[in-house]
Amino acid sequence: MIRSEALCAAPGARSTEHNTCDTHGAWGPLAGDDLLVILGQEVTTPTGHWLALGVEAGQAVDWQYGVRDEAIDREVARVHRGGGICVAAHPHLPYPSGVFMYPFQGFDAVEVWNGQWSSDLPWNADNEAALAEWGRSLASDVHNGRFRPAIGNSDAHQEGQLALPHNVVPASGLSTEAILAGIRAGRSWIAESAGIELSLTASAGERGAGIGQRLTAREEPVTVRLDITGVPSGVVSFHTDRGTVHRESLPGDGSGAVRWQTTEAESMFVRVEVRHPGGSMAALTNPVTIRR
Template sequence: MAPQDFGGRTLSNLSFPPTRAVGRGAAWYRGDCHVHSVHSDGELTPEELAVRGRAAGLDFMATTEHNSAAESGVWGHLAADDFLIILGEEVTTKTGRWLALGIKPGDVIDWNHQVRDGLIDQCLHQVHQVGGLCVAAHPHAPYPSGDFMFPFRGFDVVEVWNGLWTSDRPWNADNEAALAEWGRSLAADIHTGSWRPAMGNSDTHLEGQIGIPHTMVFAEELNTETILAGIRAGRSWIAESTDVEVTFTAHADGHVAGVGEQLTTHGRQVEVQAAVRGVPVGTVSFHTDRGKVHRASLPGDGAGVVAWDTTAEESMFVRIEVRHPNGDVAALTNPITLV
């Protein structure tokens, strides 16, 4: 990581956000880990982003200015006991973009490289050395360098849902392609023990975008280390807004597992349950290593519980997608693995 030029200022003169907030203890926390302010190519100030993030019901957000940490010192006073700000960077290379989350104050990850240079592993290692998280961002973004050409190997997470180019709809064909690509890789990746969780972020640049979508993360505390650990482990699901609530669990032989966890079934039948709120007349579909295996409708008020039975022999994992009547995704989860 190269030292950052702060225009004559030193790290001691800047105010960086603390890595811990009070939070609610072990709980589900809502966060948006891809936002831009006026300090890169966004239209909102850090103050405006923090205010709007909290108003949107977020518990945390990550600063991800393009190729720079030069202004990360302006965020310190915007954090609060109940609002965590994580330092990050959008590493904007010539052949794809990725998020470096949880980097240290003043750190900048080199972005002047591409697939042919063979430097990506070195850059990923720099982030991992400080406990950070590497996210393959919007793999099918519709602009030059937006398509993600690097292999996913070495990355911790894939951003399958990006809100920037969705206009009035929270979902588009580029996100559909990213979700399908990630979904197809899950069986082989889980089999080898190296699967990469999915996450969703707004990629906020303009007014009205923050939190659409965002990622719900289960963490032991509201701090940078535990939030990143929850994302890394796949203890997370993606929501288009705070209007949507999902509880997804699997039950067998008196044991229960949630999103991102493994359920030991002892050969018994597994009941998988999805409780959903906020998606009127939507549908819930269950997906395993055999593809889409079950689909059920939600009532008109959008609140309902859908159950489906399977076994570990039939299904290596189960995940769900919740969709609106027009087919747009409202929420999706990482898998529960069955053994």
């Protein structure tokens, strides 16, 4: 599920069935001016699953290979040639073929939040492991000029799981190209529900940047600000290449503005996690990068 910020929360759906494109035609009557359907496939190989998003109607992606066959680059390149993006799915899901054994290199994004278990357990240890792995890679990725964004997916196997979690993507229009461009650039953030709204910005002097954007900073202080609603008594944490650098609790009504200051010399990027009092995730963002 996708929420497009720039279009008054117009929804989009990503349709990805396991190893088939036969369900693509079922979505035709549902798509319209107020609902964008992005076609895709969950490619379920013996050594990991991945998502091909933005494929043509009826386009099937080969899944009959594993790590030892060295075929993954070929299939990822096919999706890219058609304008689609490729996502490493649930890297730490603990069942045969569920753990992602391929390198992330070549993939456009990593699924750090998978909600397939149930609406009663929207965040678990497998998601925590995926988030930690992605978070550890951010410093070197940002330093090398491009980070691999994080996304969330319902991976719905039961009723009541759709949009748990979902992605909020600023986009120039309600089109497959615009939404995929926002995801590819890391402009998105992940929400537990439509009841959560947030904005993350970093500013230095008169310059500012948001999620997935780059702030050019010199020697002046950088002010990072999170505005959020919808997480009563939640705990906000700011993360940089130095790890967790700031924590602050939200009031009982779940609304607040959290500020923190840094410099370009101290922080290459800032990202945010917002958790419920018990520790489960409510929302998380991709980073704002800070460069000289």
